[in-house]
Amino acid sequence: METEAYRGxxxxxxxxxxxxxARSAVMFGPPGFLYVYLIYGLHHCLNVVAGPGEKPEAxxxxxxxxxxxxxxxxxxxxxxxxxxxxxxxxxxxxxALGVDRRHNGLDLLAGPVxxxxxxxxxxxxxxxxxxVGYAGPWAARPMRFWIADDPHVSRR
DNA sequence: TGGAAGATCGGCT
DNA sequence: GCCGATCTTCCAA
Numbered sequence: 001m002e003t004e005a006y007r008g009x010x011x012x013x014x015x016x017x018x019x020x021x022a023r024s025a026v027m028f029g030p031p032g033f034l035y036v037y038l039i040y041g042l043h044h045c046l047n048v049v050a051g052p053g054e055k056p057e058a059x060x061x062x063x064x065x066x067x068x069x070x071x072x073x074x075x076x077x078x079x080x081x082x083x084x085x086x087x088x089x090x091x092x093x094x095x096a097l098g099v100d101r102r103h104n105g106l107d108l109l110a111g112p113v114x115x116x117x118x119x120x121x122x123x124x125x126x127x128x129x130x131x132v133g134y135a136g137p138w139a140a141r142p143m144r145f146w147i148a149d150d151p152h153v154s155r156r
Numbered sequence: 157t158g159g160a161a162g163a164t165c166g167g168c169t
Numbered sequence: 170g171c172c173g174a175t176c177t178t179c180c181a182a
Contacts, residue, residue, distance in 0.1 A: 004163070013163070015178095023178065041176030043164050060163060091164050101177095131163050 002063035013135035016056030043091030
């Protein structure tokens with residue numbers, strides 16, 4: 001429901017902009033793999049490695065609509081979350097899916113996670129990414145995408 | 157080897 | 170709106 005694009009290595013907001021490190025190594029590989037990192041010592045953020053060939057690009061998943069069997073409501077103890085079955089914010093996405101750094105480098109073509117094209121695209125809105133004020137000219141670029149008119153994306 | 161900052165979240169004022 | 174939690178990562182020295 002909400003994503004952000006990170007277009008390394010030139011994108012100063014991307015972890016891959018400082019070259020290949022132990023953390024960002026998976027982004028320098030082929031697309032279709034998970035890139036998971038720990039932020040603020042607390043939250044696991046989930047990315048899909050994208051980009052052609054060696055280009056270290058990734059898509060951060062910032063919000064999900066949850067399917068049956070994922071009880072985010074219990075985790076958050078919030079009535080709103082229960083009603084919408086929503087994981088809003090990258091940290092909550094990681095928590096809702098039970099993803100942590102052990103899943104870094106997971107092959108999305110091998111399962112159990114699968115990404116499929118949608119039958120019909122909803123209207124998509126775009127704007128600046130969240131929390132990347134340090135990235136100079138890249139901070140203002142409209143590289144955050146969310147389903148338009150849906151009130152459940154992470155705001156700010 | 158040390159230290160500062162971080163692609164955040166939720167609770168409290 | 171502000172603040173604390175919590176610890177990895179990366180760069181400088």
